[in-house]
Amino acid sequence: MSTDAIVLLKEDHKEMRRLFKAFQDAEEGPASQRQKLVGQIIEALTVHTYLENEVMYPEVRRLLPDLEDDILESYEEHHVADVLCAELAAMDAAHEHFNAKTTVLIENVTHHVEEEEEEWFPKVREALGRKQLQEIGEKMIALRADAPRTPSDPKAIKKAIDAVTA
Ligand SMILES: [Fe+2]
Numbered sequence: 001m002s003t004d005a006i007v008l009l010k011e012d013h014k015e016m017r018r019l020f021k022a023f024q025d026a027e028e029g030p031a032s033q034r035q036k037l038v039g040q041i042i043e044a045l046t047v048h049t050y051l052e053n054e055v056m057y058p059e060v061r062r063l064l065p066d067l068e069d070d071i072l073e074s075y076e077e078h079h080v081a082d083v084l085c086a087e088l089a090a091m092d093a094a095h096e097h098f099n100a101k102t103t104v105l106i107e108n109v110t111h112h113v114e115e116e117e118e119e120w121f122p123k124v125r126e127a128l129g130r131k132q133l134q135e136i137g138e139k140m141i142a143l144r145a146d147a148p149r150t151p152s153d154p155k156a157i158k159k160a161i162d163a164v165t166a
């Protein structure tokens with residue numbers, strides 16, 4: 001298994017796209033199924049944004065100051081996703097806003113993931129050596145077991161606040 005940070009993050013993105021597609025296919029389906037899928041989306045996003053906010057973003061910011069603006073924009077995009085995830089985690093799938101809110105979350109995250117993969121991950125790949133990317137990846141693997149899985153976890157709340165105020 002690769003420990004390269006970008007490979008690991010792209011694997012997470014792939015899983016998110018799979019869950020997004022599954023929700024879109026279930027949009028007219030039973031509430032229980034939509035609730036379950038959104039629960040999985042929230043968990044995947046909570047873990048992923050935690051690893052990026054705590055490891056990938058600060059490392060890139062430190063090593064590649066030229067990418068500062070991309071990183072700041074990314075923190076703000078995570079913040080939008082955090083707000084929507086927190087609201088959805090408390091919302092019943094039968095609520096009339098449930099699908100609309102999930103659709104906005106999916107659109108925002110899809111845009112954000114495209115920017116990461118197409119705009120600034122390639123610059124990181126070019127500027128950092130294989131060994132540096134593996135070291136960052138190893139830090140993310142180590143932190144993953146301890147990462148929050150729900151938006152109400154104190155670690156997730158702290159991450160959400162630090163991201164836009166620190
Ligand atoms: Fe991100």
Ligand SMILES: [Fe+2]
Nearest residue numbers: 009052113116
């Ligand atoms: Fe990401």
